[in-house]
Amino acid sequence: MRWRQYKIARERMVREHVYNRGVRDPRVLEAMLRVPRHLFIGRDAGIEAYADHSYPIGFQQTMSQPYMVAFLTEELRLSGEETVLEIGTGSGYHTAVLATLSRQVATVERVPELAKRAQEVLRDLLFSNIDVTVGDGWKGWPEKGPFDRVLLTAAAQQVPRALLSQLSDTGFLLGPVIRADGKQEIVRLIRRGGKVEIERLIDCSFVPLVRDGKRKPRSTPAESGVSGA
Numbered sequence: 001m002r003w004r005q006y007k008i009a010r011e012r013m014v015r016e017h018v019y020n021r022g023v024r025d026p027r028v029l030e031a032m033l034r035v036p037r038h039l040f041i042g043r044d045a046g047i048e049a050y051a052d053h054s055y056p057i058g059f060q061q062t063m064s065q066p067y068m069v070a071f072l073t074e075e076l077r078l079s080g081e082e083t084v085l086e087i088g089t090g091s092g093y094h095t096a097v098l099a100t101l102s103r104q105v106a107t108v109e110r111v112p113e114l115a116k117r118a119q120e121v122l123r124d125l126l127f128s129n130i131d132v133t134v135g136d137g138w139k140g141w142p143e144k145g146p147f148d149r150v151l152l153t154a155a156a157q158q159v160p161r162a163l164l165s166q167l168s169d170t171g172f173l174l175g176p177v178i179r180a181d182g183k184q185e186i187v188r189l190i191r192r193g194g195k196v197e198i199e200r201l202i203d204c205s206f207v208p209l210v211r212d213g214k215r216k217p218r219s220t221p222a223e224s225g226v227s228g229a
Contacts, residue, residue, distance in 0.1 A: 153206070
């Protein structure tokens with residue numbers, strides 16, 4: 001498939017699945033026009049890579065649908081000067097979008113094969129402001145902190161306190177959490193001194209955030225896990 005066909009598919013993706021659904025930040029739109037989503041699939045998906053649905057990338061993981069990538073990126077409110085911690089590198093596609101819009105991205109992936117694949121694609125695309133590591137996302141990456149933004153790309157039953165502690169003051173964590181009723185929603189947790197404020201955004205559906213190969217068991221409702229951090 002020729003480069004021009006992918007370019008047309010990207011333009012249609014941004015117009016129909018991003019802009020027409022309410023994402024209007026021009027920097028976010030430009031980033032999604034620039035990053036070649038199909039290169040991160042791991043196999044030739046053709047222009048289907050630009051359809052508005054999640055895409056399997058192996059190891060029971062998925063690449064998020066374009067709209068959700070755009071929505072989360074816009075809600076991160078990036079000006080270009082921020083340091084970002086991404087929990088769940090996955091394919092590396094969202095990592096590339098973040099790196100286009102921020103000063104530095106540190107990303108943690110628990111599956112070594114996914115981390116290696118993403119790192120290779122990101123290197124081939126000449127990104128120089130991304131650090132990739134294999135590790136437990138629940139612990140974050142304290143050596144690279146503090147961070148202005150933390151992005152969860154999988155749903156947490158209880159937001160890890162370690163991630164909140166790695167935020168700079170007035171920085172925030174954004175991502176999906178699992179409520180007590182089992183449904184998911186995107187929340188923003190803003191650190192202000194020793195306190196954390198919560199904003200609830202939209203309902204969503206993500207794969208669960210796991211630790212050491214297992215989903216972390218719920219000891220308290222998701223709301224309690226957030227407010228107690």
